[in-house]
Every structure is written in C-alpha cells, then in structure tokens.
Amino acid sequence: MKILPQIKEIHEEMTEWRHRIHMHPETAFEEYQTSDFVAEKLESFGIEVHRGLAKTGVVGTLKSGSGNRAIGLRADMDALDLQELNEFAHRSQVDGKMHGCGHDGHTVMLLGAAKYLSETKNFDGTVQFIFQPAEENVAGGRVMISDGLFEKFPVDSVYGMHNMPGFNVGEFAVRKGPMMASADFFEARITGVGGHGAFPHLTVDPVTVACDVVSGWQKIVSRNVDPLKSAVITVGEIHGGHTTNVIPEDVVIRGTTRAFDLEVQNMIERRMAQVLDGICAAHGATAEFEYDRRYAPTINTPDETDEAIAAAQELVGEACVDTDVVPVMGAEDFSWMLQERPGCYIMIANGAGEGSCHVHNPNYDFNDTILPLGASYWARLTERVLPKEAA
Structure with a gap:
C-alpha cells in the first residue's frame, strides 16, 4: 500500500x-x-x-x-x-x-x-x-x-x-x-369493526384484511416489477388485538421497501396504496397509508x-x-x-x-x-x- x-x-x-x-x-x-x-x-x-x-x-x-x-x-x-x-x-x-x-x-x-x-x-x-x-x-x-x-x-x-x-x-x-438501494418506510392502519371472536359475521375483521393486504403486496414484486430489475417489500411489524376472543377494531402494518431504480420506487409506492385501498374496500374496511422516502438509491x-x-x-x-x-x-x-x-x-x-x-x-x-x-x-x-x- x-x-x-x-x-x-x-x-x-x-x-x-x-x-x-x-x-x-x-x-x-x-x-x-x-x-x-x-x-x-x-x-x-x-x-x-x-x-x-x-x-x-x-x-x-x-x-x-x-x-x-x-x-x-x-x-x-x-x-x-x-x-x-x-x-x-x-x-x-x-x-x-x-x-x-x-x-x-x-x-x-x-x-x-x-x-x-x-x-x-x-x-x-x-x-x-x-x-x-x-x-x-x-x-x-x-x-x-x-x-x-x-x-x-x-x-x-x-x-x-x-x-x-x-x-x-x-x-x-x-x-x-x-451501488446501494433506496430505503423507504411505510405504515398502514386498517380499520374495521371489532367484536366478539365467536361472531365474526357481525364484524369487519381487520386481521384477515391485513393478511390479504400483505399477500397482495408481495405480488407487486413478482408481477409488477420487471424481472430484470430488483425490488423488496418487507413487512416487519403487524400489530392488532389484545386478547384471543376479540376481533380488534384496527391493525397496523409497518415495513420497508427497497429498489435501485426510481421508476420502480415510484411504482411500488403507487401500487402498495392501490392494493391496500382495493382490498380494504372489498371487505368494507378503511385504510390510512403513510410512505416515507427516507433514502434514495x-x-x-x-x-x-x-x-x-x-x-x-x-x-x-x-x-x-x-x-x-x-x-x-x-x-x-x-x-x-x-x-x-x-x-x-x-x-x-x-x-x-x-x-x-x-x-x-x-x-x-x-x-x-x-x-x-x-x-x-x-x-x-x-x-x-x-x-x-x-x-
């Protein structure tokens, strides 16, 4: 040296x-x-x-x-x-x-x-x-x-x-x-109608909605991102409910996304919001979505x-x-x-x-x-x- x-x-x-x-x-x-x-x-x-x-x-x-x-x-x-x-x-x-x-x-x-x-x-x-x-x-x-x-x-x-x-x-x-990817962070709050766990038909269960949302988000990478490009959507936190026999009123999902390309980054944010709103609407729930672009590629x-x-x-x-x-x-x-x-x-x-x-x-x-x-x-x-x- x-x-x-x-x-x-x-x-x-x-x-x-x-x-x-x-x-x-x-x-x-x-x-x-x-x-x-x-x-x-x-x-x-x-x-x-x-x-x-x-x-x-x-x-x-x-x-x-x-x-x-x-x-x-x-x-x-x-x-x-x-x-x-x-x-x-x-x-x-x-x-x-x-x-x-x-x-x-x-x-x-x-x-x-x-x-x-x-x-x-x-x-x-x-x-x-x-x-x-x-x-x-x-x-x-x-x-x-x-x-x-x-x-x-x-x-x-x-x-x-x-x-x-x-x-x-x-x-x-x-x-x-x-050289390195973007790092964006998101939070989604899904609000339904809580109730007794024995009577789910009287509720709008935000837990099952959240499961569908997380699954839908994963399809963004597999079906919306060019296979020759890279992207990650990771859910790191899901919070909802306080006991076993009560369907909660809301669920919070938090996580991070990564991409090397600005167009991919833009698409991920847009599609995550669309999937969230669409699934919630289909189940009769509502959603709030925050997306923080903290680190660019x-x-x-x-x-x-x-x-x-x-x-x-x-x-x-x-x-x-x-x-x-x-x-x-x-x-x-x-x-x-x-x-x-x-x-x-x-x-x-x-x-x-x-x-x-x-x-x-x-x-x-x-x-x-x-x-x-x-x-x-x-x-x-x-x-x-x-x-x-x-x-």
Missing part, C-alpha cells in the same frame, strides 16, 4: 482521535461533542469552519490556488443505539450507544486528509469537508441538502466512503451506476467513479480494487447528495478473518490499520480531481 508519508506519520495521532470519538458515541442530531471535536481539529489545521447545517453538521472549507472548481468529501459522524460488548480500553462509555458502523473511523480518515491537504495544498480549487450527522435511520444527509448544503458550499462533485468488513485490508470496492456517476477508481488503484494497485462489486439492498443517505451532484461512493475494506465482524454488531470495532489508507485515498482523490498545474 502506498500510504502518503505525511499521513503515515500521524497514524498514531489519528488512532487516538478515533478512540476518543469511539468512547463518546452520539446518535442522530446529538453529535455535540463529536462536532465540537471535528470543528476544533479543522480550525487547528487552519481550515475555515461552518456549523449548524442539520443541527450538528460541520463543513470545513479549504482553498488553494486560483482554480474555481470545488469538490465535496463527506464523512458521517453518528453512532448507533446499541450496547457495546467489547472490553478494550476505548469501548463506549455511554450505556446503550456505540460506534457499531465505523462512523468514528470515517470521521477520522477525513480529518487526517484535511490535515494533510491543509499543509501541502497540492491542489487547485476548493475542498468542502462535509461532516454529516444522523446517517443512521433518519437520513441526516437529506436534511443537510434541505438546509442548503450545496447552495452555501457549492461543489462540482461529491464523494463518500464506507468501511466494508469481510474483505482484506488494502482492498477497495466500487461500481458505476447503482445510491447511484455512482461514470466519470467520478473513474476518478475514485484511479485514486484507489494508485494506492493499492489494480488487483485490489473491485470495480464491479455486486450492489446491495442496504441503503445510504449519501444518496441524497448524489441526487444533487455527480459523485461516487466507495467501500474500503475493514479486514477479514478472526476477530472481524460485520457492522451493526455489538462486537464490531473499526480497524485502525486502515485509517492512513482511507486518509490517503481522500488526499489523492482531491489531488486528481483538482490538479495543481506544474510550475
């Missing part, structure tokens, strides 16, 4: 930063200590700091040369509502919260790159270092966009990165086009993906960069930034084998070994996208 020497020198310092953040995890829109730490570091590097977007977001602006092009580099800062089971010294000090997805490492890799770029200024243009809150569950990236991220901090392209357990250190994975644009691939290959070689990784049905709110600007979302391997585990696991920990590699990727990507003309 060709780690940049200036970044290799601060590996120990970066590790200390990461452990500090890991010990003090903060969840969505409560990243006060983390954003304070990020802002203090950026200011110490001589980078202009802006705060307040999406409540706890931080943006650092660094200019070099006379170029008018700009690049956005994004890292997420939030932790999970999860009890950590690790016993090492830097384990979470906050009960019920932990950095179980590696956002502590993402934050530090971007800070390391910020320090390097502020010292070398081996680029021509503007870098916006975007430290985003609330990636988990509530899509803080969407909030940053609605708060005017790219109007206040214009960029020509934007880039994101996430760690990937299960792959060997020194590897990257990426692809052009869909993460779709990498071709030219920006080429730049990301080239930067990664410079560091680890062609053989260690998978340029056609299989897309996954997981979701990422960096997608909202990619809807506004061209860009690329890449995976950096977090390690495989004994001791490694996947994200959102109470035994997970970000691999400090890859901190300088991730920072070097950000640095080389910036130098490639915003090249400094030779003297």
Whole structure:
C-alpha cells in the first residue's frame, strides 16, 4: 500500500482521535461533542469552519490556488443505539450507544486528509469537508441538502466512503451506476369493526384484511416489477388485538421497501396504496397509508467513479480494487447528495478473518490499520480531481 508519508506519520495521532470519538458515541442530531471535536481539529489545521447545517453538521472549507472548481468529501459522524460488548480500553462509555458502523473511523480518515491537504495544498480549487450527522435511520444527509448544503458550499462533485468488513485490508470496492438501494418506510392502519371472536359475521375483521393486504403486496414484486430489475417489500411489524376472543377494531402494518431504480420506487409506492385501498374496500374496511422516502438509491456517476477508481488503484494497485462489486439492498443517505451532484461512493475494506465482524454488531470495532489508507485515498482523490498545474 502506498500510504502518503505525511499521513503515515500521524497514524498514531489519528488512532487516538478515533478512540476518543469511539468512547463518546452520539446518535442522530446529538453529535455535540463529536462536532465540537471535528470543528476544533479543522480550525487547528487552519481550515475555515461552518456549523449548524442539520443541527450538528460541520463543513470545513479549504482553498488553494486560483482554480474555481470545488469538490465535496463527506464523512458521517453518528453512532448507533446499541450496547457495546467489547472490553478494550476505548469501548463506549455511554450505556446503550456505540460506534457499531465505523462512523468514528470515517470521521477520522477525513480529518487526517484535511490535515494533510491543509499543509501541502497540492491542489487547485476548493475542498468542502462535509461532516454529516444522523446517517443512521433518519437520513441526516437529506436534511443537510434541505438546509442548503450545496447552495452555501457549492461543489462540482461529491464523494463518500464506507468501511466494508469481510474483505482484506488494502482492498477497495466500487461500481458505476447503482451501488446501494433506496430505503423507504411505510405504515398502514386498517380499520374495521371489532367484536366478539365467536361472531365474526357481525364484524369487519381487520386481521384477515391485513393478511390479504400483505399477500397482495408481495405480488407487486413478482408481477409488477420487471424481472430484470430488483425490488423488496418487507413487512416487519403487524400489530392488532389484545386478547384471543376479540376481533380488534384496527391493525397496523409497518415495513420497508427497497429498489435501485426510481421508476420502480415510484411504482411500488403507487401500487402498495392501490392494493391496500382495493382490498380494504372489498371487505368494507378503511385504510390510512403513510410512505416515507427516507433514502434514495445510491447511484455512482461514470466519470467520478473513474476518478475514485484511479485514486484507489494508485494506492493499492489494480488487483485490489473491485470495480464491479455486486450492489446491495442496504441503503445510504449519501444518496441524497448524489441526487444533487455527480459523485461516487466507495467501500474500503475493514479486514477479514478472526476477530472481524460485520457492522451493526455489538462486537464490531473499526480497524485502525486502515485509517492512513482511507486518509490517503481522500488526499489523492482531491489531488486528481483538482490538479495543481506544474510550475
């Protein structure tokens, strides 16, 4: 691996930063200590700091040369509502919260790159270092966009990165086009007429209606989605009734849908509402339906993906960069930034084998070994996208 020497020198310092953040995890829109730490570091590097977007977001602006092009580099800062089971010294000090997805490492890799770029200024243009809150569950990236991220901090392209357990250190994975799916969430409330379980003919049973609705929704994927495209409709919750011999008045159904294609996403929402209303009407029940488009599909644009691939290959070689990784049905709110600007979302391997585990696991920990590699990727990507003309 060709780690940049200036970044290799601060590996120990970066590790200390990461452990500090890991010990003090903060969840969505409560990243006060983390954003304070990020802002203090950026200011110490001589980078202009802006705060307040999406409540706890931080943006650092660094200019070099006379170029008018700009690049956005994004890292997420939030932790999970999860009890950590690790016993090492830097384990979470906050009960019920932990950095179980590696956002502590993402934050530090971007800070390391910020320090390097502020010292070398081996680029021509503007870098916006975007430290985003609330990636988990509530899509803080969407909030940053609605708060005017790219109007206040214009960029020509934007880039994101996430760690990937299960792959060997020194590897990257990426692809052009869909990288991750959308993640929408829904709630349906079916209201019937409750009554005694022995006299169902005097009721409108919302439980049996709900069963038909769930079955009908599954046929959307099998009969309305192009077989060459992908989609998921998952019902994760059904709530109704309080005892065995009473037909309840209503039933609530909640779940999630996934798709890579905007047209498929639109169709799923439309058809779910139609199926729900139609089945309820046929049985004499009524329905309320809420559909929350929380995460858009993460779709990498071709030219920006080429730049990301080239930067990664410079560091680890062609053989260690998978340029056609299989897309996954997981979701990422960096997608909202990619809807506004061209860009690329890449995976950096977090390690495989004994001791490694996947994200959102109470035994997970970000691999400090890859901190300088991730920072070097950000640095080389910036130098490639915003090249400094030779003297």
